[in-house]
Amino acid sequence: MNLWQAILEAIESLSANKLRSGLTMLGIVIGVGAVIAMLAVGTGAQDTITGSISGLGSNLLFVFSGNFTEDIRIEKPLTLSDAEALADTFQAPSIAAVAPAIQGNGTVTFSGETANTQITGITPQYEEVRNYGLLEGEFINEEHLLGRASVVLLGPEVADKLFGRREGISGEIVRIEGQPFRVLGILEPKGGSSFGSQDDLVLVPFTTAQARLIRRSRERVDLILVQAVSAEMVPAASDEISQILRTRHRTELGADDFTIFTQQDFVATAQTITNVLTIFLGGIAAISLLVGGIGIMNIMLVSVTERTREIGLRKAIGARKRDILIQFLTESSLLSLFGGLIGIGLGWLIAFIVGRIAASSGTPFTPVVGLDAVLLATIFSTAVGLFFGLYPANRAANLEPVEALRYE
């Protein structure tokens, strides 16, 4: 008996019991559907998060004050002079640009409209380091910095909230914490991010923020953004930053009182988290696939018992053990293969719906059904069918023809 005949015969026998075959398949459909959907959501989340981290800028290093892993007794804050020292090209040849920043929250108002948003005090280098583009207007320059000018760049979301539009806003006067600021320009949207929206913020000159908006002890900065000359120089830049800051903070021995993150660190961390999440979700979904497999085994055992006489007859007219084994294995694998194929469709649909829901709630997020997930699900579900079909099929193949023929 060749395989094609075995498949035809199996389809015939499965379709003789349509409801039963359908319900058995349903277990696999749900299992495979869940696995596909979960993997798709996981991959989608990973793409979104790594995408938004790359959107922060290129070859970036983030220097924070404080040590995130060890306790330290005296913690010196990062200062403007630290930032200036890092910008020294002789001491730090791998560093292309340095942008210190201070951050706080505040209220921005315009003719009765209010927006609570993040206020960042920046230097002109920030534009280059963070890859900012402008929808209109100009970026903050050295003169604004020196003159502590009351100018502000609005993020697109803030512009939406206050003006309901994104152009023709430059030159308007908005109030930040009650003080008047002239709108210098509107930032290009960067899209959502795992750190909250990158578009819901306003940028003001560093000195202005320090003097009027964000109370900080003199010189102190919250964060120094450093851009390395190239991707390969990021580790070298990191070493140079450590060297300079240790000398300046007099902590050559012992723990650092600052922490450096590279963009790759963020990407790697985010990937680890989403991978764990994907495996976790996929694992739970795989359990339902297992349950579906047990359903197949159950039904195949019933089927073997029901068809004992048929098996006896087939053996009487010359079926070998192998023929019977193939017959029942074909049935169980077909059940799970069809279930798997339908499940892939279902998983795709679920992933699509999740993407739609995410989009409508303001987080652009596209679940990705990868070819590898589809292949994995197909192979895995067929394997489940084979594995759980093996015991019933073996039982059928080992029946004694005499006993089987006598079975009532």
Add this chain to the structure above:
Amino acid sequence: MTDWVIEGSGLTKIYRMGNQEVHALRGANVRIQRGEVLSIMGPSGSGKSTLMNILGCLDHPTAGEYILDGEIVSHLTNDQLAGIRNRKVGFIFQSFNLLPRATALSNVELPMRYAGLVKGRTQLAREALESVGLGDRVTHRPTELSGGQQQRVAIARALVNNPAIIMADEPTGNLDSKSGKEIMELLLKLNRERGTTIIVVTHDALIAAQTQRIIRLYDGLVVEEPV
């Protein structure tokens, strides 16, 4: 020299039932000539079914030697026996044992499938059905056929691989007397036309009387074998 199609000597079958040994056959000797039509009779418990199972290669004898169509088959493995059954034995059962979902044609094709025959199966199956007078019923399923017609399909299935012997186990037991008579006539006709050896296992003395010879079993032994 006589052409024996079946030579069984000292055929013994012992079943274990718990701690007890049941001697179903106690060294029966059976010899059947090619082209014979004979019946096996005996009261229930006489070992009739056991003998039929062994002669039909469905079961191994515990002891004794069995030669079917020139091949020693008493010591073959299960799969080898399956091959022997496929090529040399055709079975006809009391309850027909047709596959309910398959057409008459597919039912008759089944032994050829297990024989590994790929080409010309449909043609051979059709011819077999025509020879039992069912040429116009090839696409019918068993449920759409009468008992007599179902048994004819079973006969077509039994003879389609040109076996050396046909084993019929109470072939008329589930049929009314008219269909039963027709089935016996058909079997005798096949024997006349094709020379196939036919062994009928039966309780019915009227059926047995139509055969050339009767083997009687009593307590696991052949008690009468006039050749």
